[in-house]
Amino acid sequence: MQTLKLSVLFCWLAIFSCAEKPALNAEKNNWKKTNAEKLKWMTLEDAEAGLQKQRRPILIDLYTDWCGWCKAMDKKTYNNKDVKAYVEEKFYPVKFDAEGHKTITWNGKTYNFNERHKTHDFAIYLTKGELSYPTTVIIPVDGEPQAIPGFLAPNEFELIAKYFGEGKYGKISFPEYEKSFKSKW
Numbered sequence: 001m002q003t004l005k006l007s008v009l010f011c012w013l014a015i016f017s018c019a020e021k022p023a024l025n026a027e028k029n030n031w032k033k034t035n036a037e038k039l040k041w042m043t044l045e046d047a048e049a050g051l052q053k054q055r056r057p058i059l060i061d062l063y064t065d066w067c068g069w070c071k072a073m074d075k076k077t078y079n080n081k082d083v084k085a086y087v088e089e090k091f092y093p094v095k096f097d098a099e100g101h102k103t104i105t106w107n108g109k110t111y112n113f114n115e116r117h118k119t120h121d122f123a124i125y126l127t128k129g130e131l132s133y134p135t136t137v138i139i140p141v142d143g144e145p146q147a148i149p150g151f152l153a154p155n156e157f158e159l160i161a162k163y164f165g166e167g168k169y170g171k172i173s174f175p176e177y178e179k180s181f182k183s184k185w
Contacts, residue, residue: 037079037081037084039088039093040088041093041094041095044094046092047093050092051141056091057138057164059087059091059094059138060094060095060096060126060136060138060139061078061093061095061096062123062126062134062135062136063133063134064097064098065099069133069134069150069151072151073134073151076154077152077154077157080154082158082184083157086161090164090166091138091161091164096123096126097120098119098133099113099118100113100120101113119131127147130147130149134149134151135150136157138161138164138169140169143169155183158184158185159181159183163177
């Protein structure tokens with residue numbers, strides 16, 4: 001009797017493990033499809049050069065390699081099709097490693113890795129020294145960097161991105177904009 005129960009159990013496991021394989025394969029294919037549609041990030045130098053051609057805000061994803069929330073924001077927010085389309089249309093998107101060692105020049109000033117703080121001086125400049133990861137930094141046309149710390153879900157990101165992307169920054173207050181905002185995502 002016990003042999004019969006074990007045989008039934010193994011048959012049941014075999015049937016259901018086979019039944020799940022197509023779902024797993026479909027999930028893998030969806031992952032590949034999502035990754036094929038990733039946001040196209042540019043270098044800071046390319047964004048600065050782009051400003052000479054078309055004036056639009058720069059959006060900087062300030063991250064570190066060890067930051068779990070940075071990876072979550074990449075996966076859930078920046079891979080969202082609406083976020084991707086909007087950012088690529090309205091901003092110069094830049095991904096910047098806050099702990100990178102590459103020397104960069106921005107607006108005629110040179111920034112280096114800061115050994116004392118174990119972070120890049122450009123990250124310190126962007127956040128006014130209030131480092132947090134991830135941080136979304138938006139540099140409006142002819143404006144100063146605006147740092148928004150923390151993970152932003154697509155709906156939270158939409159509100160902030162559209163405030164800058166639609167040219168409302170500096171014209172109306174954010175709380176006033178937020179009251180009249182209607183999400184389209």
